[in-house]
Amino acid sequence: MFFRFEQMVLRPDDTSQRGLTLFGVAMTGVSGRLIEDHFLELGLVQRGTFAGRDDDTIGFVVNQQKYSHDALDALRLARAAAGGSGTPADDQIMMELSYGVQLDRAIRIQPNLQYVIHPDQFSDPARLHDAPDAFVIGLRFDLDLAALLRGR
Numbered sequence: 001m002f003f004r005f006e007q008m009v010l011r012p013d014d015t016s017q018r019g020l021t022l023f024g025v026a027m028t029g030v031s032g033r034l035i036e037d038h039f040l041e042l043g044l045v046q047r048g049t050f051a052g053r054d055d056d057t058i059g060f061v062v063n064q065q066k067y068s069h070d071a072l073d074a075l076r077l078a079r080a081a082a083g084g085s086g087t088p089a090d091d092q093i094m095m096e097l098s099y100g101v102q103l104d105r106a107i108r109i110q111p112n113l114q115y116v117i118h119p120d121q122f123s124d125p126a127r128l129h130d131a132p133d134a135f136v137i138g139l140r141f142d143l144d145l146a147a148l149l150r151g152r
Contacts, residue, residue, distance in 0.1 A: 018048025055102035084128035089118035106148040
């Protein structure tokens with residue numbers, strides 16, 4: 001089951017794209033062998049951050065992945081087989097703060113800061129201990145080929 005919403009909740013000027021948008025996601029599996037029991041996400045994005053920066057954005061998002069009992073049992077067994085003990089955390093929580101800069105019609109960069117609580121262990125199931133919480137610095141680069149080919 002999947003639910004998603006996105007709603008602009010504040011637009012100071014109806015003729016502009018500037019404004020504050022709230023968004024969220026909720027997903028849950030209904031059958032089969034799933035790693036996730038559910039996924040929840042909530043965030044907001046402000047478009048038009050400063051005077052003359054109508055296409056820049058600042059955003060914050062937080063999400064939670066809650067793992068299924070089967071997935072956690074598999075991790076616990078892999079850890080025990082490698083000589084470790086205990087079960088990893090039953091969820092992962094990620095928070096991200098980003099600022100998107102529209103350099104021109106075709107190029108956008110978006111640095112971001114993420115903090116991950118209980119990073120998942122699925123890429124290293126035989127890990128003897130839980131991975132520590134992580135602070136991540138990222139950079140997204142978008143290139144709009146259609147805008148680039150159309151020219152300025």
